[in-house]
């Protein structure tokens with residue numbers, strides 16, 4: 001099937017070359033980080049995780065959100081998702097690949113990463129995160145590939161993938177839950193020390209992932225004439241809408257508990273993010289942008305009249321992306337480190353080199369996604385011609 | 387002491403051998419980045435305890451003394467001097483309200499409140515850093531010391547997020563670039579970039595029958611001993627004076643006590 005990725009118009013090849021150039025530039029950037037250590041990042045003794053881990057967290061959510069397609073399609077035989085499910089599964093694969101790259105990029109000693117396997121430590125959540133992420137990657141690779149291969153031969157998917165498909169449903173939930181547990185179990189970090197963290201992660205993921213997928217489906221339609229279907233997008237838009245409402249609702253629950261109890265070690269982080277704390281407020285404009293974008297997205301997505309207009313649907317999805325990416329990709333991680341457990345304030349901002357490496361990882365994701373989508377779309381279109 | 391350093395080094399050596407494939411490849415591209423384990427010997431004079439612990443008498447700490455103490459630690463452990471925020475510190479001075487965030491005592495005795503405290507690793511009985519480490523590079527010895535294996539650490543910094551006392555430092559830079567040549571204490575290993583480090587209660591000194599550098603430098607302001615022994619110096623001090631610990635509400639059971 002992979003041969004489908006080797007034929008394409010100049011536009012396709014141009015895009016691949018652009019991505020390879022971006023990845024090459026980022027790899028060059030990474031060689032500096034490898035030589036000079038993480039000193040080239042904006043991280044510090046107080047904010048010891050930054051952009052890499054934040055984007056990792058966001059993308060775990062995008063990966064997990066494939067369940068929003070797999071579950072209706074395979075469990076409830078919701079036929080409308082017949083054309084878009086494979087796009088969701090392949091988006092999950094690209095996302096997990098990026099997640100793994102972000103983790104490795106964040107390590108101080110990447111050459112020793114195999115120590116996690118040599119000294120398996122079940123009491124560490126990172127150990128479990130490694131297991132669920134790799135497991136999810138393989139599940140989606142196997143499921144996506146075999147169902148597509150079967151479709152190409154005009155056969156129903158082999159029977160043995162069914163159990164794997166069912167397994168992938170709770171597995172998707174597990175990857176984001178475990179990722180939330182990385183943070184939610186740390187005694188000294190009031191911002192993360194809340195049981196709502198995992199549900200909040202899942203809610204924002206189920207908004208962000210399908211929103212990205214809707215945008216991608218428009219892109220695919222524009223470039224290849226392959227249309228995942230207006231009705232499928234319409235259903236997805238409803239999912240996005242309710243998920244973003246849940247996300248903001250969970251956020252409100254957190255704000256109430258923290259704000260009303262007024263326990264300083266929890267309150268300080270919200271103060272820092274939304275109003276600034278002891279003169280430091282680098283994230284204030286961003287978090288408010290996220291909040292406004294979230295509410296605006298709800299308006300656009302909840303009213304059928306708006307949602308059905310393509311331009312407004314696209315706008316709504318972009319707003320959801322802005323809201324959830326700022327929330328997880330910027331505020332969630334450094335917000336938890338500022339102030340530090342000693343109530344001292346050190347702010348964080350990524351350096352240019354850190355940004356370049358981050359873009360490079362997104363470039364790898366785009367490359368994987370392009371190739372997988374090329375294969376999927378070629379096969380789907382071939383099948384429809386028959 | 388039930389913990390056996392030799393066993394531990396064996397495990398570390400084995401893992402290094404197994405991991406050689408990956409390391410060797412990196413070694414080719416970036417030579418000198420992969421370090422070797424250093425054998426340390428045990429001696430008959432070694433100090434042992436069921437549960438090591440420390441008491442700091444904050445009233446005896448003068449500004450000069452605090453500096454002598456932190457210098458003694460950092461110089462002898464080859465801790466490089468790097469400007470914040472990417473700095474490293476094993477023991478350091480910080481205002482009372484930062485060290486004891488949960489005390490929130492507005493009208494505390496001025497002498498205590500206004501003099502900076504010393505902060506360091508608490509060698510908790512229930513250490514969150516050990517719980518989260520994915521490689522057991524941070525581990526708790528049988529004698530209670532929370533120890534680091536810098537040869538195993540992958541630099542994920544999970545332990546830094548987990549420590550509620552800010553006691554851990556990461557080598558963002560190659561520390562050797564920030565140390566004089568030769569290093570201040572050639573008998574103590576330097577670290578590489580990319581690993582986490584912290585106070586070790588001077589395990590290397592206990593082996594040779596000496597007390598930690600800070601205790602030696604503190605002229606009686608810091609007491610070190612076996613917390614399970616009611617007759618030990620720290621236990622006697624705790625009986626005679628009121629003491630506090632850093633954020634005990636988190637259940638970490640810190641083993642550094644402050645006499646106030």
Ligand code: SF4
Nearest residue numbers: 519539540542543545
């Ligand atoms: S940085 Fe090193 S010591 Fe800390 S948790 Fe990671 S592997 Fe363990």
